[in-house]
Amino acid sequence: MATLIAPSNHSPQEDAEVLKKAFEGWGTDENTIIVILGHRNVHQRQQIRRAYEEIFQEDLVKRLESEIKGDFEKAVYRWILEPADRDAVLANVAIKNGKNYNVIVEIATILSPEELFAVRRAYINRYKHSLEEDVKGMLMLLVGLVTSFRYVGDEINPKLAQTEAEILHDAVKEKKGSYEEAIRVLTTRSKTQLIATFNRYREIHGTSISKKLVDEGSDEFQRALYTTIRSINDHIKYYEKAVRNAIKKLGTDEDALTRVIVSRAEKDLKLISEVYYKRNSVLLEHVVAKETSGDYKKFLLTLLGQED
Amino acid sequence: MATLIAPSNHSPQEDAEVLKKAFEGWGTDENTIIVILGHRNVHQRQQIRRAYEEIFQEDLVKRLESEIKGDFEKAVYRWILEPADRDAVLANVAIKNGKNYNVIVEIATILSPEELFAVRRAYINRYKHSLEEDVKGMLMLLVGLVTSFRYVGDEINPKLAQTEAEILHDAVKEKKGSYEEAIRVLTTRSKTQLIATFNRYREIHGTSISKKLVDEGSDEFQRALYTTIRSINDHIKYYEKAVRNAIKKLGTDEDALTRVIVSRAEKDLKLISEVYYKRNSVLLEHVVAKETSGDYKKFLLTLLGQED
Numbered sequence: 001m002a003t004l005i006a007p008s009n010h011s012p013q014e015d016a017e018v019l020k021k022a023f024e025g026w027g028t029d030e031n032t033i034i035v036i037l038g039h040r041n042v043h044q045r046q047q048i049r050r051a052y053e054e055i056f057q058e059d060l061v062k063r064l065e066s067e068i069k070g071d072f073e074k075a076v077y078r079w080i081l082e083p084a085d086r087d088a089v090l091a092n093v094a095i096k097n098g099k100n101y102n103v104i105v106e107i108a109t110i111l112s113p114e115e116l117f118a119v120r121r122a123y124i125n126r127y128k129h130s131l132e133e134d135v136k137g138m139l140m141l142l143v144g145l146v147t148s149f150r151y152v153g154d155e156i157n158p159k160l161a162q163t164e165a166e167i168l169h170d171a172v173k174e175k176k177g178s179y180e181e182a183i184r185v186l187t188t189r190s191k192t193q194l195i196a197t198f199n200r201y202r203e204i205h206g207t208s209i210s211k212k213l214v215d216e217g218s219d220e221f222q223r224a225l226y227t228t229i230r231s232i233n234d235h236i237k238y239y240e241k242a243v244r245n246a247i248k249k250l251g252t253d254e255d256a257l258t259r260v261i262v263s264r265a266e267k268d269l270k271l272i273s274e275v276y277y278k279r280n281s282v283l284l285e286h287v288v289a290k291e292t293s294g295d296y297k298k299f300l301l302t303l304l305g306q307e308d
Numbered sequence: 309m310a311t312l313i314a315p316s317n318h319s320p321q322e323d324a325e326v327l328k329k330a331f332e333g334w335g336t337d338e339n340t341i342i343v344i345l346g347h348r349n350v351h352q353r354q355q356i357r358r359a360y361e362e363i364f365q366e367d368l369v370k371r372l373e374s375e376i377k378g379d380f381e382k383a384v385y386r387w388i389l390e391p392a393d394r395d396a397v398l399a400n401v402a403i404k405n406g407k408n409y410n411v412i413v414e415i416a417t418i419l420s421p422e423e424l425f426a427v428r429r430a431y432i433n434r435y436k437h438s439l440e441e442d443v444k445g446m447l448m449l450l451v452g453l454v455t456s457f458r459y460v461g462d463e464i465n466p467k468l469a470q471t472e473a474e475i476l477h478d479a480v481k482e483k484k485g486s487y488e489e490a491i492r493v494l495t496t497r498s499k500t501q502l503i504a505t506f507n508r509y510r511e512i513h514g515t516s517i518s519k520k521l522v523d524e525g526s527d528e529f530q531r532a533l534y535t536t537i538r539s540i541n542d543h544i545k546y547y548e549k550a551v552r553n554a555i556k557k558l559g560t561d562e563d564a565l566t567r568v569i570v571s572r573a574e575k576d577l578k579l580i581s582e583v584y585y586k587r588n589s590v591l592l593e594h595v596v597a598k599e600t601s602g603d604y605k606k607f608l609l610t611l612l613g614q615e616d
Contacts, residue, residue: 001578003613030603038610042574071562072604078570079611090567091454101450101528102550103567105535108453110543113460120454132455139447142409145416146399146428147440152421191417220409227413235418242410254379259398259411262386266350270309295338296380302346303387305311 006039012047015040016055019048028067037076045080084118087111088126091119095134096219104135129179137179137221144187145228151190158200160193165201165209171225172212179221186228194232236268240275243284252291257300261288265303273304314347320355323348324363327356336375345384353388392426395419396434399427403442404527412443437487445487445529452495453536459498466508468501473509473517479533480520487529494536502540544576548583551592560599565608569596573611581612 015036022032040048052060064076078086087107094103107119123131164185171182186194201209210233213226231238239260246256264272273284280287285304292300323344330337348356360368372384386394395415402411415427431439472493479490494502509517518541521534539546547568554564572580581592588595593612600608 001576002574003577003581004573004611005613005615031606034603034607034610038607068603070604071566071600072602072607074563075566075570075604075607078566079573079607083571086571090571101446101532102535104450105453105532106539106546106550108450108456109536109539110546113457116454117457132451135450135454136447138409139444142412142416142443143440143447145413146424146443148416149421149425224409224413227410228417231414231417238414238418242414255382258379258383258386262383263391263394263398265312265387266310268309269311273311292379294380295342295376296378296383298339299342299346299380299383299387302342303312305313307313 004039004041006041006044010040010044012044012051013055015044015048016052016060019052019060020056023063023067030068030072033064033068033076037079042083046082049080082122084115084122085126087119088123088131091123091131092127092134133179134221137183138224140180141183141186141221141224141228144183148187150188153190154192155190156193156196158196160189161196161200162204164189164197165204168197168201168209169205169212172209172216172222182225186225186232191232198229198233236271236275239264239272240279243272243276244280247287247291254292254296257288257292261300261303269304312347312349314349314352318348318352320352320359321363323352323356324360324368327360327368328364331371331375338376338380341372341376341384345388350391354390357388390430392423392430393434395427396431396439399431399439400435400442441487442529445491446532448488449491449494449529449532449536452491456495458496461498462500463498464501464504466504468497469504469508470512472497472505473512476505476509476517477513477520480517480524480530490533494533494540499540506537506541544579544583547572547580548587551580551584552588555595555599562600562604565596565600569608569611577612 018032019036022029036048037045049060052058052063061077061080064080065073068076078089081089091104091107094100108116111119120131123129123134127134167181167185171179185197189197198209205212210226210229213222213229216222227238230241242256243260246253246260260272261269276284285301285306288300288304289297326340327344330340344356345353357368360366360371369385369388372388373381376384386397389397399412399415402409416424419427428439431437431442435442475489475493479487493505497505506517513520518534518537521530521537524530535546538549550564551568554561554568568580569577584592593609593614596608596612597605
């Protein structure tokens with residue numbers, strides 16, 4: 001039982017022309033867009049898209065995107081796509097956000113097997129990755145990392161560093177099929193070898209791989225790659241930034257602050273604290289004293305080596 | 309380079325007694341806790357724990373948890389644990405939150421291979437699941453669902469429903485090693501068969517499996533199981549709730565609202581709307597009209613079948 005009210009007689013050509021008129025002139029005539037597209041079924045909408053393209057040599061979807069905005073645009077955009085294509089977009093947005101697993105579950109469970117298969121096909125056409133590969137990427141990295149048992153030693157294979165710098169480069173650029181290879185590299189090589197690879201990357205590409213990752217946008221998987229590379233490359237700098245971010249947050253991220261201080265107080269917190277001072281020109285103890293209070297503050301300062 | 313300042317001469321027995329005194333009497337003497345524990349290295353802290361247990365037949369960690377609270381408690385708790393055990397706790401909290409993948413990456417990359425191995429051992433001891441299994445659970449479910457190609461038909465195998473209701477029960481109760489089986493059931497059986505299994509579950513346990521899941525707490529994996537079961541069992545009810553939650557949120561979740569209306573307007577939005585009315589005694593169109601505005605509102609109402 002649908003709610004949509006669509007006329008049985010409509011002319012795709014006429015609809016396309018009315019829409020074109022709605023786009024032109026001073027401002028967009030949103031009402032016409034709503035009246036037309038809000039009253040056409042999936043088949044009719046696809047006919048309109050084709051007619052519009054034929055008559056005006058222009059992609060209706062792109063034109064709509066440029067004419068309207070906000071939640072209205074999002075709704076119209078999702079509406080005008082074919083269902084399988086729309087679900088591919090919804091799944092991709094959910095993966096990029098790294099939350100909303102429920103959207104993926106919805107699509108996978110509520111659709112019929114044939115519909116789900118169509119979504120997977122649409123997903124590949126759009127993103128050049130399979131849906132399941134994108135779902136898996138993040139977790140393959142995490143599982144690979146936690147089950148790793150790396151060689152510890154100083155030997156470096158420069159040729160390998162060269163090849164694998166390129167593997168990482170491909171993954172960072174989201175080229176097809178390169179995730180698994182990048183994950184294999186990051187989860188099996190020794191840290192010394194990986195640092196050589198990161199250095200080789202910088203020589204080849206004129207920028208560090210972590211900088212490149214930041215520039216390339218940031219879905220959740222890329223953020224995890226970023227964390228992996230930075231913490232392998234120089235964990236002192238990594239922790240300095242973790243502390244800096246924890247403090248910078250509105251309201252301080254106490255969990256992160258506690259984690260770093262407690263975990264490193266007996267190891268290298270002095271080094272982290274020195275790097276912090278160099279970077280921020282303020283003593284870590286002073287910032288911690290300012291941002292925390294009570295017994296919690298006293299305890300952290302004690303671990304930071306401040307004598308009472 | 310550590311920041312911790314710990315004396316080389318300390319008596320674990322004396323420390324235990326001073327701590328005990330700090331707990332007793334009117335209020336807790338937090339300062340003593342800080343002065344003692346904040347100045348003992350990992351080895352010394354474990355000696356104190358043992359001495360305290362021997363002398364007072366009481367677990368120092370549990371006692372601390374009951375004496376102090378908030379960020380101070382969390383920091384002391386993490387500090388008093390052995391490092392591998394602490395990291396197991398940190399990883400588990402990160403998994404349960406379903407965010408903070410960086411914590412897992414940190415632990416997996418910054419620790420030495422032997423240290424990481426110790427964390428995995430500590431994790432199993434504490435949680436009776438392996439760390440990698442807990443990281444994987446979610447992934448296996450999602451990948452299983454999106455790659456499923458279920459049989460569509462009305463045949464039911466009642467014996468299978470019985471056996472598999474128990475498999476699901478074990479997974480819901482977080483028994484060891486039952487995830488994979490539950491995932492296999494949920495990702496391979498036909499929907500008709502699964503609904504029979506859910507019904508069997510209710511007969512055996514006197515409550516629905518989704519109700520049971522809610523009661524058993526909610527890490528991210530369990531929330532995904534919950535979504536899976538509800539959307540297979542009755543997707544109309546599932547969507548009614550999705551809409552209800554989207555509207556209930558402070559500020560409305562437009563993405564979720566758009567998703568449901570756009571995806572179902574040509575399918576079964578009328579049914580969803582009827583269930584919504586029965587559940588909330590208010591028309592969905594009225595609520596949408598109240599919570600949205602402008603062209604976005606007009607468009608959604610059009611899809612909901614409201615004539616202008």
